[in-house]
Amino acid sequence: MLIEDEILNPIISDLIKGQRLSIIQGLALLKHPNLNGVLEIANLDKKARYGENIFFNVNIHVNQSNICVLACKFCAFRRGKRADDAYALDTNSYISQIEPFAEIVDEVHSVGGLHPEWNLGYYCNLFEQTKNRFPSITIKALTAVEIKHIATISGESFKETIRQLKQSGLGSIPGGGAEILVDSVRDKICKGKESSQEYLDIHGIAHTLGMPTNCTMLFGTVETPEERIIHLDKLRCQQDKTGGFQCFVPYPFLPDSSRLPEAQLSSANEILRMIAVSRLMLDNIPHIKAYRMNIGDEIAELAISVGADDIDGTVIQESIMHLAGSTAQLDFGIDELCRLVRRAGGVPIRRDTVYSKFKPIEIKSPSSVHRLNMAK
Ligand code: SF4
Numbered sequence: 001m002l003i004e005d006e007i008l009n010p011i012i013s014d015l016i017k018g019q020r021l022s023i024i025q026g027l028a029l030l031k032h033p034n035l036n037g038v039l040e041i042a043n044l045d046k047k048a049r050y051g052e053n054i055f056f057n058v059n060i061h062v063n064q065s066n067i068c069v070l071a072c073k074f075c076a077f078r079r080g081k082r083a084d085d086a087y088a089l090d091t092n093s094y095i096s097q098i099e100p101f102a103e104i105v106d107e108v109h110s111v112g113g114l115h116p117e118w119n120l121g122y123y124c125n126l127f128e129q130t131k132n133r134f135p136s137i138t139i140k141a142l143t144a145v146e147i148k149h150i151a152t153i154s155g156e157s158f159k160e161t162i163r164q165l166k167q168s169g170l171g172s173i174p175g176g177g178a179e180i181l182v183d184s185v186r187d188k189i190c191k192g193k194e195s196s197q198e199y200l201d202i203h204g205i206a207h208t209l210g211m212p213t214n215c216t217m218l219f220g221t222v223e224t225p226e227e228r229i230i231h232l233d234k235l236r237c238q239q240d241k242t243g244g245f246q247c248f249v250p251y252p253f254l255p256d257s258s259r260l261p262e263a264q265l266s267s268a269n270e271i272l273r274m275i276a277v278s279r280l281m282l283d284n285i286p287h288i289k290a291y292r293m294n295i296g297d298e299i300a301e302l303a304i305s306v307g308a309d310d311i312d313g314t315v316i317q318e319s320i321m322h323l324a325g326s327t328a329q330l331d332f333g334i335d336e337l338c339r340l341v342r343r344a345g346g347v348p349i350r351r352d353t354v355y356s357k358f359k360p361i362e363i364k365s366p367s368s369v370h371r372l373n374m375a376k
Helices: 008-016 023-031 035-050 091-101 120-133 144-154 158-167 183-189 196-208 225-242 268-281 292-303 334-343
Strands: 053-056 059-061 107-110 138-141 170-172 213-219 245-252 287-291 310-312 347-351 358-360
Touching: 008 023, 008 035, 023 225, 023 268, 035 053, 035 268, 053 334, 059 091, 091 120, 120 138, 120 144, 120 158, 144 158, 144 196, 158 170, 158 196, 196 213, 196 225, 213 225, 213 268, 225 245, 225 268, 245 268, 245 292, 268 287, 268 292, 287 292, 292 310, 292 334, 310 334, 334 347
Parallel strands: 053 310, 053 347, 059 107, 107 138, 138 170, 213 245, 245 287, 287 310
Antiparallel strands: 347 358
């Protein structure tokens, strides 16, 4: 690759040698005027890992409750217990939301508010019943702050909480709630949430218990470019220790006049650059996701050409991002998602939640509607 640039050339050399980029190099990429150069390097990194393959899964989001004892400043989802539209799904209602899609989805993704009464016993029962009903669907659920909350109200350690949840059927932990892993930023946007270290500790404990997790970054609230790079560095340092992060999901804050009005909507270029820099900085986290529920289909299509290798997903129903202003299409068919991937020059590969089973999707293959049950 030929880029005549005194900042990018040494970075390319380091990447070719397999050297980790420094925080200063990450910051340089975030600020570099040659955006196309940065995006191209990230695309080459992604291609060296996976060729043209782009991974996706077939999933449904079911949010178990919007009642939350916290009030993060960016959150459009949470409600107080007495709000007219507050809800809390009991086990039967939760299962009945999955039921209509049980033949086609591989994963149910469930996060929610910090319910004041639901303890460890409640969630263990919920997951046990769900797994009994749908044994082949993976439950990916509960962000780090939810696990902290459940542990606290149940009087259990993080480790024991995760151990029991795993035993009850929890298969994987999503990465939500990382926001920016700098406590001074967290104090401004989500005071009362888990600290940066607690987020990392909870994921690290899950990894040591054999539970894979994802990690995220919510950017574009009040953080500086330096704090975004510090966030990435903290994640890769945690990954060095415990190794269980499978996918990193960067997404921008979607502002409106009532939540953090000082924040600015990230431009498409800024989103693409953040995805590219994430690919280059996170040398030890395998996958980078284009989260179409947040960034929309047009930017997601571009993102898989600038470092992202994963696109989430068919997402039959979703409310957190849509309440925050997302207009991404729900109930994307598999063929529609694959068309998006192919338009970007990618080869769509259906995967399971934990990246252990893969299936290339043929154009208009009738088998594409069947459950993922093929060999690795
Ligand atoms: S982001 Fe999560 S913890 Fe914060 S207010 Fe919303 S639901 Fe509650």
